[in-house]
């Protein structure tokens with residue numbers, strides 16, 4: 001299971017894309033971040049940092065479930 005972004009919490013700040021652009025992308029039309037590659041966290045190694053840098057706590061990681 002990959003990372004998820006809660007669209008109710010996301011404010012479109014772009015931090016997640018800045019930290020981890022392989023996995024997260026800020027959709028400028030939506031004004032929200034989306035997950036580009038749900039499998040990407042396995043090799044990207046930056047998903048935890050993206051979650052930690054989300055000011056809204058909108059990113060949950062699927063690992064360990």
Ligand code: SF4
Nearest residue numbers: 010011013014016054
């Ligand atoms: S860091 Fe959090 S609030 Fe900012 S765009 Fe990404 S998911 Fe949304």
